[in-house]
Amino acid sequence: MVEKRFRFFVWLYMALFFIAVILIVLNVLPLRLTEIHALFFIVSGFFAVIFLILQYGKGLGSAITILIFAVSTSIEWMQTSLTSAGQSGNVTTDFGLVINGIPVAFGFIWLVLIVGTHVISREITLKIKIDWIRGGIYAIIAATMVMVFEMLIEPVAMQVKQSAIDSTTLTIIQMTDVANWWTLGLILHLMIYFMLSLTDQWGKLHFPTLKSELVLVYWIVLSFFLVLGYFMGLWSIILITLVGNILFTVCYYLSLENDIKKKTVV
Numbered sequence: 001m002v003e004k005r006f007r008f009f010v011w012l013y014m015a016l017f018f019i020a021v022i023l024i025v026l027n028v029l030p031l032r033l034t035e036i037h038a039l040f041f042i043v044s045g046f047f048a049v050i051f052l053i054l055q056y057g058k059g060l061g062s063a064i065t066i067l068i069f070a071v072s073t074s075i076e077w078m079q080t081s082l083t084s085a086g087q088s089g090n091v092t093t094d095f096g097l098v099i100n101g102i103p104v105a106f107g108f109i110w111l112v113l114i115v116g117t118h119v120i121s122r123e124i125t126l127k128i129k130i131d132w133i134r135g136g137i138y139a140i141i142a143a144t145m146v147m148v149f150e151m152l153i154e155p156v157a158m159q160v161k162q163s164a165i166d167s168t169t170l171t172i173i174q175m176t177d178v179a180n181w182w183t184l185g186l187i188l189h190l191m192i193y194f195m196l197s198l199t200d201q202w203g204k205l206h207f208p209t210l211k212s213e214l215v216l217v218y219w220i221v222l223s224f225f226l227v228l229g230y231f232m233g234l235w236s237i238i239l240i241t242l243v244g245n246i247l248f249t250v251c252y253y254l255s256l257e258n259d260i261k262k263k264t265v266v
Helices: 002-025 035-083 102-123 132-156 172-198 208-232 234-266
Strands: none
Touching: 002 035, 002 102, 002 132, 002 208, 035 102, 035 172, 035 208, 102 132, 102 172, 102 208, 102 234, 132 208, 208 234
16 A cells, blocks of 8 residues: 555656646746755655655665755855855755755755665665675765765755856856766665665665655656756756766666566566
8 A cells, every 4th residue: 555655646746847847848837946846855855755765764764865855954154155155146946945054955865866866876775785884885876876966966066056157168166066976876875775784674675666656756757857957958967967867767677677577487
């Protein structure tokens, strides 16, 4: 029953995404990020939170949620404070609720990003037997996916942070930000790996069939930024983001297929 309800709301969410894309094409919804977009990302974040609680229980799932939200928003705040030092403009309030200059929606975007990359990289590395090798490869794959995703988010989010971009490629400053996000993604995933390993939850999921639904939510959020990037003319960034995410997602589904074959044989 829980799985059916989760799937129903995910597919409803995807239908709303297609409606939103149509409204953007028709110029009903603006290309810049607004409260409507913020609500979209907050809902996607709730899917990630529910997924964690369903899979790992209320205690561990909530702990991972707080870890991701607190760390990511703190880093966002520090980054915005440093880049806006000496400037008169602050973070715009058009992107929903803002706390200490950071839109709350940013934290929910990071929840989807980290949980989605966790599910994909976990599945890819699940069959590796040596713990430290498995954890290292898991964290590197996930951090790379975070970095590739951030290459697309960063230029789009510049308008929220009121920082103008003059080209369709990343500047040196933005590339530095992306490298920092790779490091943050690596640290967060290593912490998640240790939390799940120490509690003996790494190889266990209470609702394993919901993995692909969360990956779908991850791709819906990614697709939303791809649409915004398309209208902003971010061609090279879109290509890199698509190739990277398609590569790792294909590996994820191949790993799922191998699991199904093994179960069938058994």
